[in-house]
Amino acid sequence: MKNYLLVFFVGSILLTACRKDEVDQFDGPSLTDIYGDFNIFTPFAVSAPTVDFGAGETVHFTAEFSKSVDWEIKVTGQTSGAIKIISGFGSTIDMSSSNWIGDITEFPIFQVEICDVELSFLNEPDVFTEQVEITSPKTNDGFLVADFESGFLSGWSTFVQSGANMDFQIKSDNFSPEQSSYFNMAGEVDWDYLIGYVYFNASAYGAPHYPLSNNPDNEYFNFMLYGEPGLNNSIMLFQFTEDDNNDGNHNGTNEDMYSLEMLVDWEGWRLVSAKYSDIPCLVNGQPAAPNGNGVHDPDKITSINMLHLANPVTGFAQSKLDYMIFTQNGPLKP
Amino acid sequence: MKSALILFICCLSTVAFSQSKKKVQFVGGARSLISHMSMDPGAEDTVSRKKSTGGYALIDLGFKINPNAQTEILGMIRINNDFGGFWGGGVTFDVRQLYVRGVAGKIVRYQLGNIDYKLTPYTFYNNDFDLQMNSSGALRIKEDVNNYETFYSKNNTWRQQGAAIDFGLAFPKVVNEIKFNGFITRLNPTNFTNILERLYGGGNMIVKQSKYLTVGFNHVSIFDLKETAIGTPAYRNNVSTLTAQSALGKKKWRLKFNGETGFSTSGLVEDTSSLSDYFINASASFELKDLGLTASIGYMDNGADFRSFGAQSKRINYDNVNTIFDRYTNDQILRTTSLYDLYNDPNYYNQSISTGIAAYNPALNNVLPFGVATFNRKGIYSTVNYQDKKKYVNLDATYYRLSEVRGQGTTELKKFDFAKTKLDINVSNMFSWKKKQTVNVGWSYQATNRAPSPFGGISLTTQALQVGGEFELVEDLFLIANYSYFMSRGNELLAVRDGNDEIINFTEYNINAKEGYYAAGLRFNFSEDVYLSAFYEGNSNNDNEINPYALNQVMVFYVMKF
Numbered sequence: 001m002k003n004y005l006l007v008f009f010v011g012s013i014l015l016t017a018c019r020k021d022e023v024d025q026f027d028g029p030s031l032t033d034i035y036g037d038f039n040i041f042t043p044f045a046v047s048a049p050t051v052d053f054g055a056g057e058t059v060h061f062t063a064e065f066s067k068s069v070d071w072e073i074k075v076t077g078q079t080s081g082a083i084k085i086i087s088g089f090g091s092t093i094d095m096s097s098s099n100w101i102g103d104i105t106e107f108p109i110f111q112v113e114i115c116d117v118e119l120s121f122l123n124e125p126d127v128f129t130e131q132v133e134i135t136s137p138k139t140n141d142g143f144l145v146a147d148f149e150s151g152f153l154s155g156w157s158t159f160v161q162s163g164a165n166m167d168f169q170i171k172s173d174n175f176s177p178e179q180s181s182y183f184n185m186a187g188e189v190d191w192d193y194l195i196g197y198v199y200f201n202a203s204a205y206g207a208p209h210y211p212l213s214n215n216p217d218n219e220y221f222n223f224m225l226y227g228e229p230g231l232n233n234s235i236m237l238f239q240f241t242e243d244d245n246n247d248g249n250h251n252g253t254n255e256d257m258y259s260l261e262m263l264v265d266w267e268g269w270r271l272v273s274a275k276y277s278d279i280p281c282l283v284n285g286q287p288a289a290p291n292g293n294g295v296h297d298p299d300k301i302t303s304i305n306m307l308h309l310a311n312p313v314t315g316f317a318q319s320k321l322d323y324m325i326f327t328q329n330g331p332l333k334p
Numbered sequence: 335m336k337s338a339l340i341l342f343i344c345c346l347s348t349v350a351f352s353q354s355k356k357k358v359q360f361v362g363g364a365r366s367l368i369s370h371m372s373m374d375p376g377a378e379d380t381v382s383r384k385k386s387t388g389g390y391a392l393i394d395l396g397f398k399i400n401p402n403a404q405t406e407i408l409g410m411i412r413i414n415n416d417f418g419g420f421w422g423g424g425v426t427f428d429v430r431q432l433y434v435r436g437v438a439g440k441i442v443r444y445q446l447g448n449i450d451y452k453l454t455p456y457t458f459y460n461n462d463f464d465l466q467m468n469s470s471g472a473l474r475i476k477e478d479v480n481n482y483e484t485f486y487s488k489n490n491t492w493r494q495q496g497a498a499i500d501f502g503l504a505f506p507k508v509v510n511e512i513k514f515n516g517f518i519t520r521l522n523p524t525n526f527t528n529i530l531e532r533l534y535g536g537g538n539m540i541v542k543q544s545k546y547l548t549v550g551f552n553h554v555s556i557f558d559l560k561e562t563a564i565g566t567p568a569y570r571n572n573v574s575t576l577t578a579q580s581a582l583g584k585k586k587w588r589l590k591f592n593g594e595t596g597f598s599t600s601g602l603v604e605d606t607s608s609l610s611d612y613f614i615n616a617s618a619s620f621e622l623k624d625l626g627l628t629a630s631i632g633y634m635d636n637g638a639d640f641r642s643f644g645a646q647s648k649r650i651n652y653d654n655v656n657t658i659f660d661r662y663t664n665d666q667i668l669r670t671t672s673l674y675d676l677y678n679d680p681n682y683y684n685q686s687i688s689t690g691i692a693a694y695n696p697a698l699n700n701v702l703p704f705g706v707a708t709f710n711r712k713g714i715y716s717t718v719n720y721q722d723k724k725k726y727v728n729l730d731a732t733y734y735r736l737s738e739v740r741g742q743g744t745t746e747l748k749k750f751d752f753a754k755t756k757l758d759i760n761v762s763n764m765f766s767w768k769k770k771q772t773v774n775v776g777w778s779y780q781a782t783n784r785a786p787s788p789f790g791g792i793s794l795t796t797q798a799l800q801v802g803g804e805f806e807l808v809e810d811l812f813l814i815a816n817y818s819y820f821m822s823r824g825n826e827l828l829a830v831r832d833g834n835d836e837i838i839n840f841t842e843y844n845i846n847a848k849e850g851y852y853a854a855g856l857r858f859n860f861s862e863d864v865y866l867s868a869f870y871e872g873n874s875n876n877d878n879e880i881n882p883y884a885l886n887q888v889m890v891f892y893v894m895k896f
Contacts (some may be wrong), residue, residue, distance in 0.1 A: 026741035027638065028829060028837030034743070035789035 008208035009061075009168070032067060033091060039066040044119045044128035048094070053102030053110075054136030060095040063119065063128070067091055070122035073098060075132070082106070102138030103333045107178040107224070107269035107322040110137050140334065141329035142222075143211055145200055145304060148181040155204020160196035163189035165316060166197045168308075177224050177269045178323045185234075185308040187317035193235070195317060197307040200324070208248045208302050212326055216296035218276035221304075222332035226320035233314035234264040236321075239305040240279065244292040250302045256292035261285060264319050273331030298326075357401070362394040362410055363895040365479070370419070374884040375662040382662050383555035389417040389890075392807040394430055405436035438692035442501045449498045450491040451517050453538055456575050456594055456613060457554045458644040460492045461705030464698040465673065468756040470802030471816035472853035472869045475891055476677040483680040486649070493685060494534070513540040514579075521556065521687055528566050530558035534644060534687060536573075550577040552596070554644050556689055560603075564596060570608075571600040571689060573642040589619040592632075600641040601834075609835070611637030615706065617715075626721040635712040636742035643689050643836075644703035650676060651684045663881055671822050672799075673698070673849055674873040674885065675773045691835055697796055699847050700851025701734060701752040711736045711750070728758040742829055743840055744784075748792060751781040769806035774816075776800040794824035794845070810859045814869060820849040837879075848876040863895040 039197040042064035051059040061073055068091045075084040077122070083106040088097045102110060112134055121130040148170045160168040166187035175312045176182045187195045202210045210220050225236060241250035250257070259282040260274055281290040306322070310317035325332060369388035375382065396410030410431040416424035433447030452459050464896035469477045481487075485493035493810025496519030504511045516537030524531040536554030543549065552575045558568035582589055603609025617632025656669050656678065676682055684692075694703035702708045713736035720729040734752040741747050754777065760770035777799050784792035802816025823846050828838040855869020868890045876882040 020742045022638070026743055026745050028743050029839065030790050031743040031787070031827075031840070034840060142575060 002255060003170060019047070023203055026154050030069060034068060036067045037264060038069065038124045038126070040064070040120075040126070040128075043197045044130060046117060046130045046132045048132070050133045050135050053134060053138040058099050058101050060100060060128070061086075061093055061098040061117065061119070062095075063093040065091050070123060072120050072122070074118045074120070076116045076118075077113045077134075078116060080108050082108050082110040082113045086109075096244065101333075102134065106288035107271075107334075109179075110134055111179070112137060138334075139178060140325060140327065140332060141324045142332070145324035145326065146183070147323050147325075148183050148199065151180050153204045153260075154254075155201050157201065158197065161187065161189045161192065162193060163187045163195065166196070167318075175226070175320060176322060177226075182224075182226075182320050184318075184320050186214070186316070188316040189310070190312045190315075192312060193309045195308045195310055197305060200304040200306065202302050209243060209302060210298065210304075212268040212298040212301065213328065214297060214299040216298050216330050217275065219276040219298040220261050220273050220327045220329075221260070221276060221279070221324075221330045222271065222273045222327055223324040224269055224271055224322040224334075225264060226269050226322075227264045228318040228320075229267045231316070231318055232263070232265040233310045234317045234319040235261065235309040235311075236262045237305075237307040237309055239303075240276075240301050241303045241305065242297050243299045243302045244295075244297065244300060246300070248302075252291065254291055255334070256290040256294065256297070257281065258290070258296065269320075269322075271332060271334060273327075275331075343422075349396040355734050358397070359398040359400075359753075361396040361398050361535045361896065363893070364391075364393040364481070365596060365894070366391040366890075366892040369887055370656070372756070372886065373659045374886075375881070376883045377663045377881050379663045381664055381666065382659070384659075386658060391415050394735075396431060404438070404440070405434065407434050408432070408616055418757050418773040430888070433641070442499055443495065444499045446497045448493060448495060450487060450489075450493055451483065451498060451518065451519075452489070453515070453536065454550075454575060454577055454594055454645075455490075455706045456596060456615070456642055456645050457538075457552045457573050458488045458492065458536065459705065459707070460486065460647075460649060461516065461645075462490070463649045463676065465778055465796075465798050465820070466696065466778055467754070467778055467800045467818075468758065468774040468802075469776075469799060469800070470772070470774035470804060471801070471814035472855060472867075472871055472889070473677055473818070474804065475814075475857075475867055475893070479891075479893070480677070480680050482650070482682060483581040484683040484685055486683075492644075492647075494687075496520055496534075504835065508543075510544060512542070514538075521689075521815070523600050524559075526563065528563050528583055530560070530566050530568060531562040532556065532558050532569070532689075533579075538642075546580060546582060548577075548579045551559075551575075552577065552666050556643060556687070558603075559837045567687065568603045569642055570599070570603055571598065571641055573598040573644070583621075586623055588623065589620045590621070592619070593778065594801065598639075598641050598827070600643075609639040609641055611639035611641075611709070613640050613707070626723060629717070630721045631716045633714050633734075634706070634709065635739065638710040638738070640707070641711045642707050644687055645707040645742055646692070646709070647684065647687045648692040648694060648704065649684055650682050650695075652695050653656070654682050657681065659885070662883055665881075666829055670884070672873070672875050672877060672879050674875070691831060696794060696826050696828065696843060697784075697847060699780065700794055700796070700826065701736065701750040701780050710739050712739050713750070725760055725764055726764050727760070728756075730756040733883075741838060743827065744787060746785055747789060748782055748784045750783075751779070754778040771803070771805045773803040774801070782824075790825070792824075793825055794822070794826045794843075796820075796822040804857070812857045812859070813854075814867070815854040816852070818851045820847075820851075821848045845877075848874075850874045865891075865893055867891045867893075 010067055026077055033039050044063040047060045051057050068089060070089050071093060072087040082104050084100060085105040086098050086100065088108060088334060099330045117130040117132055124206060168185055170181055171184045173182040185196060202208055240258045242256040243250050244255040258279040260279050261282060277296045280287050282288060308319060359618045364411055372385045392412060392414040394410055394412050398406055399407040410433055412428045412430045414426045418424060427777040429447050433445055435445035437443050481488065496517060498517040500515040502513040518533060518535035521532040521534050534556045538550050539551040540548065540550040554573050556571040560568045573596060573617055575594050580591040595614040597612035599608055599610040603619040613636040615634040618628050619628055619630030621628040656671060656675060660669055661667060664668055716733040718731045720820045732754050736750040739746040757775040759773040761773060762769065782792060782794040798820045800818040805813045807813055826843040828843050829837040830841055832838050851873045853869050853871035856868060857867035859865045871887050873885040
């Protein structure tokens, strides 16, 4: 019996003594980081006074604080009004947390301009400012269908109903989210859904098909669309006609046509992106089986038909379109 | 040697059912409740209802079938009818219990279907709900109902669905006997897409060397079955422990030693950074048999990363919200969960083991929120039990003096004090009255402190008192009455954890709450398992200092078990 007790006690003491020293350790973030006084150890700075995004350059911001905080950097273009917001939580801001490639958070897109940079904090009153100059805005890889900066291409075809207050034309003013021009679509047609259309034919770019890959999972169709405040009746329909039999033409009876349709029920500019393989075949707005081989073939697109529609009983409809571009491997990050 | 080794059934009671001559028996229970509840919001409230009336009648009808002497099958259905429903309206039918059990080959006891199971407090254990004290009177009736509804047998078992077996071996030399227990249950099924099939299994081997020493090896594991879903990593929580009990004594005294130690690992199977830690809990108790006094002292050290979700799951799900009078005043303040709600609403109670650290209420239990297996606690504890020979009084007192093993957000450790006492006074025995008169008292105190720092210290105190009694007026008719008081005051920093249970932030918790409760009524016992009770109760709650409120309720219970 004595032996049992001895083993019991010695074992208990040994196990207790085995506990590794945890006096200097703690779980979770340091309370100093969360509740300590806030001070700037390293002042807020921009990594370069100028940046050429068009050449692939980037810029980042640096700062170091006495504790971890929720921080936010807001970059505002002085000319365009474009906004980029970078935010994070921590006690340092460095390249890994604040690298900027020239993209935006809110439309429009940055131009060649000077930008104001403001650093603020969620629970601290301090605000720090800097400036950075964009010598060339970011360029986007991909196939540009239209940005309306050079007017109508000769290969595009258009039709506009003879309704009231019709305004189907390229405009150049401060509304443009990218550079200076966009396509305005407005009018009232009380006998038909169709207000007007533009067919962006592949032939306008010198080939029977759009120069895209054959992988529909890698091709993303992007465009910027403006919803008019107070109006929510515009319907945008994009039709992608394919030449399944490679005869150079699209025949609706035995070849695929995929359609992207949306009600423009928002206000302001919005970027819309869709993976080509996700774009359905629609008949009268309802999903249907395609008439051709049933395979999304982006390399066989002959035309992108953009139709501006509205229910005839809803009256005047208006929307704006800009920067239609195909990107590869992901949606556009303007 | 072959003849010396004897296989035996561990528990003789398991074969008791086989002695019954009836092949089919009806078992179950019935209950009916009528209640009328009103709320005083304590402020202008023209948008909330302030009264609620309802009730139900239910019957649990079980068929216990013994097709042979070694097998028992139980199927139980519940028919529940909310008052006001006719011709099928408000009536529900559910399967409440289903199991098959028996003895295979007169050696191995088995049970399939619903099983009530536990192993040790560190492996598989259903802890009592927080601040549960010596319930009596109306609270005892409600506690019994909640326990019945949640299949809680006061034996700290979890109701699971699966299979269990046990058998034993007896030896003539070296050791007296060895018992084996094993179980496997299903915690959640796969959804065939991203949720893996999760099982919980384990068992133990108890070696009784002699009347002086018993040693046990216990192992439990929560594990996912790989490839039952696509692309979801499998999870494991393994716990292995060693238990030991040693005792020696004489006619007037007895000295006992108890201990359990073990380790756990938890995390994703492919993740090399899974949590692992160990614990030790050892105690010694000394009993003076003539005095009816037993005192013990123990030491526990539960590592900060010790995880044993079979023992750390909570009976109360504090993520649930009130379903009655959930908002009040014209500002539609959300009514937080009170102690009163925990006695009134069985929907607060968990019936499953959850992986991941469960939500808890620091006002109700901040010291050992996950039972004795609570991680990140070390220190001493002591218990005293006194029961006089004439059974006038029965006293249980426990005190814990603990601290964290590892700090949270700082190297400064929190210190914990936890004292709880239960006192039962049998007035009938004291005065040799024939009619039963009992008084029950419970008291609980918890304190959490951390030394002041530049960011403020932590000081949280909780105290609860409960006094009640049952007094027989005439034969089988009892006056029941009880009063309880709860207060919690102070501040705490609560850890905010991510999906991997790692602390990512802290939230400040401040409380200054008081809650009072009283109840009085009558209970008539038709027999030991059948009674009718009617009582009135009032509850005042000051959880929200700005908007205290009060609840009053009249309840009529009819309870039968057969």
